[in-house]
Amino acid sequence: MTSLTDRYLAATLRSVPVARREEIATELRASIDDMVEARTADGQDTAAAEREVLTELGDPAQLAARYADRRLYLVGPTYYLAWERLLKRLLSFLPATVGVIVGALSAVNGNAGGAIGEGIVAAFMVALHLCFWVTLVFAVLERLNVPLDLPGWTVDQLPEERVDRQIPLTDTGAAIGWLVLVIAYLPWQHYRSYVPDGEGGDVPVLDPALWSFWLPFLIAVLITNIGFEIVKYRVGRWTWPLVAANLLLDLAFAVPVIWLLLTDRLINPELVQRFAWFREGDNLDTVTAVVVAGTVLVVLWDVADSIVKAYRSRA
Structure with a gap:
């Protein structure tokens, strides 16, 4: 198979137990090969067949959760991945940005000694509020069954990272x-x-x-x-x-x-x-x-x- 399958395997194996990665990789690759072969036997183009198979298998994060027997519950399975991805993205930059701004303003106002402490406290409080309010909003959406109308997962969203990356x-x-x-x-x-x-x-x-x-x-x-x-x-x-x-x-x-x-x-x-x-x-x-x-x-x-x-x- 092409690098598309390799990327799909890498994205899936990233979230499964290390002890089972080799077993799951062998099993999943064999399944993908069989499904693609069945389609190409009917005259379908190999590249198109591969994309269809990977699309049918779905989001690698969901597939990894099934392999690891890990339930995607907190705010509910319907919106779990959307909640997780949004929260990770916000936490990756917003608390640090606010902390730097607060620390800089504190230093400018003559409190150079306490600037670092105030910045750290501000960043922590922002992270705390993000976790609470984002989770609350998604929990309410889940209970009210509000459709998010998010675009469906496609193979074009597969990351380029290797499966052996240990250092995020x-x-x-x-x-x-x-x-x-x-x-x-x-x-x-x-x-x-x-x-x-x-x-x-x-x-x-x-x-x-x-x-x-x-x-x-x-x-x-x-x-x-x-x-x-x-x-x-x-x-x-x-x-x-x-x-x-x-x-x-x-x-x-x-x-x-x-x-x-x-x-x-x-x-x-x-x-x-x-x-x-x-x-x-x-x-x-x-x-x-x-x-x-x-x-x-x-x-x-x-x-x-x-x-x-x-x-x-x-x-």
Whole structure:
């Protein structure tokens, strides 16, 4: 069969359990071949027969739900896919857009320190309202049996993505967004920590001496991580070279952070002095141990996850 069938299979297999993909792919391809062959035996053109067969099979998302025994219920099966697609599209850009606008307006109005927080809160509230109101509207439409008169599904709507793509654009966007926030926080905390220094300014959270080398180094590692996320998305799936690069980048960030924590060089000493709780007993050592353990666990989880995904996607 042509790439049209391959695209249909890719769109279907994307939403079925990984353990059953090979079995379903073999079964579905054989069924399509048989149905097309039956039509061409009657003299029909192969390309036209293929399009008719795929159109009769219907929306790959619905077919995948049947294979996975997954019910398309929330607002009801009639409007479920329309609800899901609209909500995903709105959530992909609207909360972030509003968050950026609110943060920018806050900064312009003189609240540069709280701009990031206000932007995040605004984006979260927009996402929350979208989920609620879109779901409510579709639920009402379902109960009133209002026809949407949406155009029917056709094979021309099949995506071009490969079935082996493990890394969707949403994951890449979220990862880059998080990295940008961390990069922005490193210089921001130097000026706005909300811990007054008694002279009209703020006490930085991180030791200002780190700006001589370590903070620029960590920012460079984070920027490299953004490039890595873009490369990873373009490849589309985890490979062993990507696993190795991911490990190196994780270590390049985690090892200096852990070393600076254990040698009491990461947190600003002046900040510690302003909180009596840190100076009581072993509280500061306890916090350091927890942060170090958390950092190690995050790195181990990220590396293990990449190894598992690379193993699953091996040719």
